[in-house]
Amino acid sequence: MxxxxxxxxxxxxxxxxxxxxxxxxxxxxxxxxxxxxxxxxxxxxxxxxxxxxxxxxxxxxxxxxxxxxxxxxxxxxxxxxxxxxxxxxxxxxxxxxxxxxxxxxxxxxxxxxxxxxxxxxxxxxxxxxxxxxxxxxxxxxxxxxxxxxxxxxxxxxxxxxxxxxxxxxxxxxxxxxxxxxVKDYQGLGNQYRQMEIPPRGGVWWELMMGKTTLEEVEARPKGKTPEGFAQVLNWMEMQDFIGLDTMLGIAEAAVQEWGAAQSYPCPLHRRMVEAGHLGQKTGIGFYDYSESPRKAIMGKFSPYLVKFLAKDPEFVT
Ligand SMILES: NC(=O)c1ccc[n+]([C@@H]2O[C@H](COP(=O)([O-])OP(=O)(O)OC[C@H]3O[C@@H](n4cnc5c(N)ncnc54)[C@H](O)[C@@H]3O)[C@@H](O)[C@H]2O)c1
The missing domain is CATH 3.40.50.720 (NAD(P)-binding Rossmann-like Domain)
Structure with a gap:
């Protein structure tokens, strides 16, 4: 045709x-x-x-x-x-x-x-x-x-x-x-990227529970994508680049497809989307893009996120 x-x-x-x-x-x-x-x-x-x-x-x-x-x-x-x-x-x-x-x-x-x-x-x-x-x-x-x-x-x-x-x-x-x-399941890359339940790809959960820090996630080796391509962006830059709303939609589609036992969107992810902090498209996500709209500046994290993740001495998380 x-x-x-x-x-x-x-x-x-x-x-x-x-x-x-x-x-x-x-x-x-x-x-x-x-x-x-x-x-x-x-x-x-x-x-x-x-x-x-x-x-x-x-x-x-x-x-x-x-x-x-x-x-x-x-x-x-x-x-x-x-x-x-x-x-x-x-x-x-x-x-x-x-x-x-x-x-x-x-x-x-x-x-x-x-x-x-x-x-x-x-x-x-x-x-x-x-x-x-x-x-x-x-x-x-x-x-x-x-x-x-x-x-x-x-x-x-x-x-x-x-x-x-x-x-x-x-x-x-x-x-x-x-x-x-050919079997109509989630595309290769996103099958893995959407996983939000520990221990697989649980960076969201690790951050929310205080098991890692923004600095540690930034310093992690980038490795390869599930398709075998060398990663250029770190995990947080990738979320910001694709859009946190899109990533949440992907995680929710995974729950519908496979059930919550396989993947579940992290509350931290939902809070950021509700705030409209979607990444590059809104100028703020994990990183603050006010000085550099299309490129994350390493270490220049969203001040809202830093405050949200700050440890409260009275609480465990
Ligand atoms: N962002 C990525 O890296 C990426 C990569 C590949 C595929 N995708 C997919 O592409 C799609 C779009 O992602 P995006 O990043 O461009 O999102 P986006 O938020 O930038 O754009 C979505 C657009 O859809 C429009 N829209 C909403 N309801 C509509 C309707 N009823 N009729 C017509 N338009 C409507 C919105 O106004 C908006 O302009 C998603 O399905 C996403 O999973 C995204």
Missing amino acids: KVKNVGIVGSGQVGTTIATVWLNYGRSVTVRDVAEPVLQKARATIEGSLERRVTRGDITPAQKEETMSRLKTTTKVADLKNVDWVVEAASENIALKKSIFAELDAACSPKTVLTTNSSSIPISTIAAATKRPDRCAKMHFWYPATAMTYMEISRGYLTSDEVWETLESLAKELGRKPIRI
């Missing part, structure tokens, strides 16, 4: 870079989000990315204009009616993604393929909210999609062979190296 017109649902940090990739590969892209200011920010980010390509000499100013002319933004789901392929990249929440898929199912042509960029929620779970589970799949771009060329692709229990084959060839066409997840 030919994929010329693409819809992106959710223009946060990942959706915006996914839209840029499709535009760079010649597609017409309609980006849908819930509010105009978010869409304006996404448009400006995409334009900035293209401008950097002009500066590097990768494209001409005229090519940049032509690329921007293929981008539409909208708050109306009806504007996605005639797209061939959708990538949903809204917040990591099962109920939200199911409601978005139900809405897309009602609004889009029966031929449209609906994919999710979810880090952790099985596509079969989301596709159950539609009448076209055979035309649903997972297309998990890594963030930032403009730089990270690995992609996890998953087929659901009912995904058709046509959609699965198109997905794999599209991933390659977009310059990705597809990693096939």
Whole structure:
């Protein structure tokens, strides 16, 4: 099947870079989000990315204009009616993604393929909210999609062979190296990163219970990701980079999938998300990004977190 017109649902940090990739590969892209200011920010980010390509000499100013002319933004789901392929990249929440898929199912042509960029929620779970589970799949771009060329692709229990084959060839066409997840479980990286119960990956719990310190976590060797890649960021930087809200959504999806005996989000994690301290995207998480918005300064931890974790002599924890 030919994929010329693409819809992106959710223009946060990942959706915006996914839209840029499709535009760079010649597609017409309609980006849908819930509010105009978010869409304006996404448009400006995409334009900035293209401008950097002009500066590097990768494209001409005229090519940049032509690329921007293929981008539409909208708050109306009806504007996605005639797209061939959708990538949903809204917040990591099962109920939200199911409601978005139900809405897309009602609004889009029966031929449209609906994919999710979810880090952790099985596509079969989301596709159950539609009448076209055979035309649903997972297309998990890594963030930032403009730089990270690995992609996890998953087929659901009912995904058709046509959609699965198109997905794999599209991933390659977009310059990705597809990693096939054929049993529709949480992607490789996030299977391990979401673990929040001791002893596996229980850094959240260790911090909350005073068994380690922010400084000790910062000093731990970075090692390799579960996929075998050398880690560039320390554990806390990684949480901040991905977003603490997304990481909480991943942990909650793991509880739904495997039960609390396997993983359980730590109260410290919830407190930080409730405070809106989500990491780089809100300027504060484990680290304070007020001086350096995209890069953690080692040792410059959130003063709120430092205060919250401070030992109280009257209590054990
Ligand atoms: N952050 C990462 O490193 C990363 C990497 C790979 C995949 N993902 C996945 O990508 C998805 C998005 O993550 P993100 O980091 O971009 O989150 P984000 O919080 O930056 O962006 C989410 C966007 O979804 C929008 N949204 C919420 N409800 C919506 C609705 N009903 N319709 C349309 N848009 C809606 C929000 O307004 C926001 O702009 C998640 O599923 C996440 O698991 C994230």
